[in-house]
Amino acid sequence: MSYTIKLLPSGHTFQAKGSQTIVEAAIDAGVHLPYGCRNGACGACKGKIVEGKVHLEEYQSAIISEEEIKNGMTLFCRAMPIENLTIEIKELGSTNNIKPKIFPVRVEALEKLTSDVMLMKLKLPSTDKLQFVAGQYLEFLLKDGKRRAFSIASPSYESSLLEIHLRLIPGGEFTEYVFQEMKEKSILRVEGPFGNFFLRENSIKPIIFVAGGTGFAPIKGMIEESIQKGMKRPIRLYRGARILEDLYMDALCKKWAHEFSHIEYIPVLSESRKEDKWQGCEGLVHEVVLKDFTSLNDYQLYCCGAPQMVEVAHKAFIAQGLPEDEFYSDAFTFAAPLKK
Structure with a gap:
């Protein structure tokens, strides 16, 4: 089942499958909605449902209140349409219509920068270069189906060797594995790029x-x-x-x-x-x-x-x-x- 999503104030529309969140559908359609974590924990994608209904997946309750939800607000990274929608959220500037893709990477280097910060360098296949805008992030695809997101610390002209900064999270399954067990030359799967945290070059402001x-x-x-x-x-x-x-x-x-x-x-x-x-x-x-x-x-x-x-x-x-x-x-x- 597919639903039509209409954006206000732009008036643009795109299609969303019933199995997709609105942010996922927007990414697939090349529509630039604000989002960050994509798991209901940061609030960057908060907006208003003007018409229609959604099913709201799990989210962190500190990010949006029950009162806000009653008043039509939602988190579009966790909201799945169950009918055609009109929503109110500001579209963002273009990231050159770069669509995320899944690809393998090799851990080229691991270097402790502090006791709890690791520098990871990821080598892309020689036949592949990642298109991204500086400031975007990648998601590591773990074997249990979970994902972990980390920002790319490299500029986009360094597209064959990506730099990631990981902070050790006590009890964090992935970061503890990186710090305690991961070896150089390990092969991982990632998807990206994601995010709209990038420099707006059309401004002259300091x-x-x-x-x-x-x-x-x-x-x-x-x-x-x-x-x-x-x-x-x-x-x-x-x-x-x-x-x-x-x-x-x-x-x-x-x-x-x-x-x-x-x-x-x-x-x-x-x-x-x-x-x-x-x-x-x-x-x-x-x-x-x-x-x-x-x-x-x-x-x-x-x-x-x-x-x-x-x-x-x-x-x-x-x-x-x-x-x-x-x-x-x-x-x-x-x-x-x-x-x-």
């Missing part, structure tokens, strides 16, 4: 990047791509971490700031130790941004990190004058138990 933890990964790819393309828009990179050790690839960020006059780097520690001998900014990374700018009205802001950090930062930046449509985010979610 850019503020805000990264928490391994939220640095997609931002690294975006900055490297902007450098390769010769972009000169002013960039301020704010990175938040607990302690100095957590600021992995700190030397690379300093190198960018030293070599390129339009790039400024501001690392921030929230729990610096005496042995860190820290002389830089302290506190929560989004609060440092707020102190540095009396108004964010003239900026474009990209934020990536844990869902709570992204949510709090979003509200604070909008209150500080950032236009709603100039906030772009990617919230990192983990395989937590789902609730209905």
